[in-house]
Amino acid sequence: MKVSLENILFNAKFIKEGRAFYLSGNEEGLIGYLERRIVFDLKKIDYDDCKYLEKISLYNASKELFTNSKIILVKAGAVDDVSYIKKIIDHGDALIISTQNPSREKNLKKTFIENKSYIFVDCYELNRDLKSKIINYTLQKENLEIDKEVFWYLLDNLDDKYVFLENKLLHLINLKKEINNLTLIKKIVSPKFDQNAQKVLFNIFSNNQKLLKIYNSSILQISDFYIFFNNIKLFFNIIIESQSENDALSKFPRYLFREKNDFIKIYKNINDHKKSLIIKLFQKTEILVRKNNSQYHSIGMRLLFNLKKTITS
Secondary structure: OEOOHHHHHHOOHHHHHOOEEEEEOOOHHHHHHHHHHHHHHHHOOOEEEEEEOOOHHHOOOOOOOOOOEEEEEEEHHHOOOOHHHHHHHHOOOEEEEEEOOHHHOHHHHHHHHHOOOEEEEEOOOOOHHHHHHHHHHHHHHOOOOOOHHHHHHHHHHOOOOHHHHHHHHHHHHOOHHHHHOHHHHHHHHOOOOOHHHHHHHOOOOOOHHHHHHHHHHHOOOHHHHHHHHHHHHHHHHHHHHOOOHHHHHHHOOHHHHHHHHHHHHHHHOOOHHHHHHHHHHHHHHHHHHHHOHHHHHHHHHHHHHHHHHHHHO
């Protein structure tokens, strides 16, 4: 059956009661988020390790004594025999299928929509209505109330991609009493590079003493950290998502023409392996600051020097 993104995000029963999931659409970040979320929730109800299969027909139904059920993950193009979907479920295992090319997998989509025991989710950029519900749901969950002016600003300016939207909301939640400071909100949500963040970023090849001095003079309170962190992520997203140097330069803000050479230098020092490491650094930093935001200064400093180490290694 087809389940709305809203229900998957807000109603835990669909994951707890589901055993076969098909995540389909062009929103790669959302597909990845839901895949991780489903795996996490299933592991809480006695599912064991995940197993990735190049083809679904490679599934082996044998199960060792005293082991829990497994979570099988495959790409839609690897579903070479749909009968294995039922075999996996009947054997007590769970299945997650994902694709970014839904037009090629129409028959598989039909199979999932027509079977009430299976769950199909469309994964595309958020529309305005769903974005509004996500903002309200997140704020209510944290017992936070915001002014109408702040709400409308967030609705108009937060990203339509779920993962980016969620990350920004998590940062805003940590502001607590400052959540209605619209001037501060604009600085955090704004897609433009902050001047202090520029100063830190484009001195990343400087010696550690100079870099630390610049960082310490730029990050004086938690709002400075969030502005700095969001700007760094924005900057590295340009590099990570670009297919070539020219592609990256086309996305680089023109008003930062003085920093263009430093940008190119950083771009040329980052390969695919380093991109993966940088993504993990951002994820780790988000978890750390969420757990203990009073340590924002040292967490940000650690991120900065780990980024420098990754780039220059």
